[in-house]
Amino acid sequence: MSGVKKIEHAVLEVTDIEEAVEFHTDVVGLVELDRQDDVVYLGCGLDENYDLGLIEGETGVEHFALRVTETELEEYATRLEDAGVDTERRSDEPGQRDGIRFALPSGTDMELVTVADSAYHHPVKPAADRTAATPRDLDHINLMSHNVDEDMAFLEEHLDFAVSDKIVGETGFTVQAWLRHGRFHHDVGLSNANDVVYSLHHLAFQMDSLDHMKSFCDRLASKGYRLELGPSRHNAGSNLFAYFWAPGGNRIELTAEMATVDPDAETGVREIDKESNTVSTWGGVVPTKEFLEEGS
Ligand SMILES: [Fe+2]
Numbered sequence: 251m252s253g254v255k256k257i258e259h260a261v262l263e264v265t266d267i268e269e270a271v272e273f274h275t276d277v278v279g280l281v282e283l284d285r286q287d288d289v290v291y292l293g294c295g296l297d298e299n300y301d302l303g304l305i306e307g308e309t310g311v312e313h314f315a316l317r318v319t320e321t322e323l324e325e326y327a328t329r330l331e332d333a334g335v336d337t338e339r340r341s342d343e344p345g346q347r348d349g350i351r352f353a354l355p356s357g358t359d360m361e362l363v364t365v366a367d368s369a370y371h372h373p374v375k376p377a378a379d380r381t382a383a384t385p386r387d388l389d390h391i392n393l394m395s396h397n398v399d400e401d402m403a404f405l406e407e408h409l410d411f412a413v414s415d416k417i418v419g420e421t422g423f424t425v426q427a428w429l430r431h432g433r434f435h436h437d438v439g440l441s442n443a444n445d446v447v448y449s450l451h452h453l454a455f456q457m458d459s460l461d462h463m464k465s466f467c468d469r470l471a472s473k474g475y476r477l478e479l480g481p482s483r484h485n486a487g488s489n490l491f492a493y494f495w496a497p498g499g500n501r502i503e504l505t506a507e508m509a510t511v512d513p514d515a516e517t518g519v520r521e522i523d524k525e526s527n528t529v530s531t532w533g534g535v536v537p538t539k540e541f542l543e544e545g546s
């Protein structure tokens with residue numbers, strides 16, 4: 251199990267590629283690193299690795315990736331193959347050395363990758379031109395799944411994820427789970443999808459602080475965009491949050507101060523309490539039905 255590594259990248263489908271690229275570069279401040287095979291590769295600019303790929307299509311997740319070492323890649327490839335999971339060897343994305351792709355039980359494609367640029371980086375020496383409001387990195391992905399329990403078991407059994415917290419519904423099925431591969435509370439979230447077309451609830455970018463989030467939200471507002479929810483602090487993970495819908499049709503979260511979890515900690519089981527606000531520890535922020543049920 252790795253320490254501080256979070257998810258490496260995600261490729262999202264968007265309804266209008268040029269509009270989405272313009273928003274993510276002009277407003278979010280991401281840097282365009284490459285274009286190939288209809289995918290536009292964008293990064294936060296602190297290293298040479300891409301964080302977000304955009305491809306025109308519908309909406310939701312085309313695939314997402316976790317960064318591993320070469321040794322881990324071979325170990326996981328063997329374990330997945332031994333378990334009868336179809337894996338495909340791939341190294342065709344910019345900055346990527348090697349990788350395997352496979353599908354989660356719910357159908358969403360996931361990768362394990364090794365990258366060329368894995369040295370140490372510092373914000374005062376960025377790899378590319380970026381603004382002060384630009385996110386630091388990708389933080390986590392919250393998928394929507396029509397079978398949270400199966401996806402959760404797959405990530406635990408084959409890829410050494412641990413479940414930090416989960417919410418079990420009245421029927422006994424898990425309706426929300428937060429899983430970690432390293433020390434942070436969650437790298438992958440799984441939300442129950444009422445509609446099977448949804449694959450994504452949100453993709454989260456890492457920010458330094460509430461102040462960094464404020465600068466970003468001021469920029470967002472100055473360009474005519476509004477938040478959907480927040481800013482506030484979550485219960486599960488204790489991370490700060492603010493959500494908005496990006497042009498192209500996917501929900502983005504800004505986050506900071508994600509809790510770390512002891513490797514041996516037991517899974518926290520939370521109950522659904524429709525009377526109280528389970529999203530915010532501060533209160534004063536009420537999630538809409540759209541926030542709770544709609545994805546992309
Ligand atoms: Fe990838």
Ligand SMILES: [Fe+2]
Nearest residue numbers: 392452454503
């Ligand atoms: Fe999140």
